[in-house]
Amino acid sequence: MRIVAGAALVLLLITVPPVLGEFQVFLLTQSLIWGIFALSMGLLLGYLGQINLGQAAFVAMAAYISTVLRIQGGLSFWLAAPITLLATVFIAMTVGLVTLRLRGPYFVLVMLGFGEVVRLVIANWQDVTGGMVGLRGIAAPEPLLFLHFDTRLSFYYLVLATTVAATLGLLGLIRSRSGRVLVAIREDEVLAEFTGAPIMRSKVTALAISAFIAGLGGLLIGPFLSVLSPNQFSVFASVDMIVMVVVGGAGTLIGPLLGAVFLTYVPEAFGFLRDIRPILMGGLLIAVTLFLPGGLLGIFALFGGKPRRPLEAVPEHAR
């Protein structure tokens, strides 16, 4: 049933865009890229039970490393991508080995600091990153075999393929042995450790996978916007991801994707409110937390949907 619904949704996302206008394809692409970011946050928030205010730094690193490798190193997108992902995952593991030992608010604070450090390094490393002005004129990914990505529509398909792959990959992780152990650690870390779970290894692995997913989105954001600047990756970007996860429904995979779509289209419809976007995001987060702890997915459950399985239940502290 779920497989059929998922396949139908993907089929819709493949067949409908060609008849949509250029701008609609742009919005759809934007939703999906943010959906990838939200998925990466969803893994931490929903399955590790940890908020990460430095998540945007992983996106920023992937975006900048790949773009610099292309512009200054002359590498193709497809060669830069694996190098970039490897570097992002390595940095995430190194950071995680230190920060994941910290509990509760201390992890959040140190990761917030990490995010700001990365942003400031990017803003001040003029020769490489272009400083506050940023990098401009980022080209679409080079053709791969017979596939071209230089139109809005073809690039959209690349993003869609990445989103589907990321979702399926995370689904596999969550259903695997490691995913179940993560849920156990989220539910009760001490008990999980005494039943034999290697806590640090599991957490560092989860952060590395989360950074990998964030990096996938980071690879795409440069060619998508054609410009990169450090202000795109402030703490507000991480907060946006958190809001997407919570609004969509934490502890699921479809929730973050749904939240990303919602938070791309709704502000677009109320374009005149753009100046107060951070306030709206904060207000939305409070409202959803108070009145709709299951997120948008919780609404479906209210209307007679099948009750959510305990493994997908929202962790106490993510409510």
Add this chain to the structure above:
Amino acid sequence: MRADAPLLTVSGLSKRFNGVHAVSEVSFTVASGEILGLIGPNGAGKTTTFNLISGLFPPTAGSVALAGQILTGLRPDQVAAAGLSRTFQGTRTFPKLTVAENLRIPFLARSRVGVWASWSGRGAGRALNASVARGVAEILDFTGLTLHADVPAESMPYARQSLLGIGLALAGLPQLLLLDEPFAGMNPGETMEAARMVRRIRDRGTTVLLVEHDMHAVMSICDRIVVLDGGRKLIEGTPDIVRRDPKVIEAYLGTDADA
């Protein structure tokens, strides 16, 4: 190793918290196949000793060895892998997961099967799924929770939750099980039931070390008893010897000794 070598050897175990001696120079052994009770008045250092043995925190001095393997300095998950598992005071389970999902965790947590194999369900993953299903079924049967396999842990009554807590610690047939006040909060009927369970755990092949307040239960099921007082070992021996020892009566048991 000789056949009569002790399973657990605790030697010179000491723990200071900010200068306070919680446990001082405690030494005892547990033989394979016995049920050993650790008792003492409040503040005697029972729980600290228990936590030191299970690796919750490291001792200030001394060591713990299981079947010749030094456990001191290992992380809790490594202690569990070495064959020593524990329960917690009260009930401690994964509350939102069902009973069966709870019981899968210790098997999955100890496995080293990779993500890919576990996801695809091929090769090592298939073998893992089969062995986990067997292990879970066996513990469900042993704890009598088979009928409640699909019930979320948090929605079960207290006594049944504590059975599940014990079940979590029994995965993989540990050599030694540490029970932290297994009879706390139980009525006499439930206590008898739980005491029978402790004997069945021993008969299943797991040696038991328990900390307990309920004198009646301790005296009736333990083969030997170690009495702590003020962080030191007062005496050890069979229930009969401990019950009659004047030092024990003075320190702790009082008139309860005849109960």
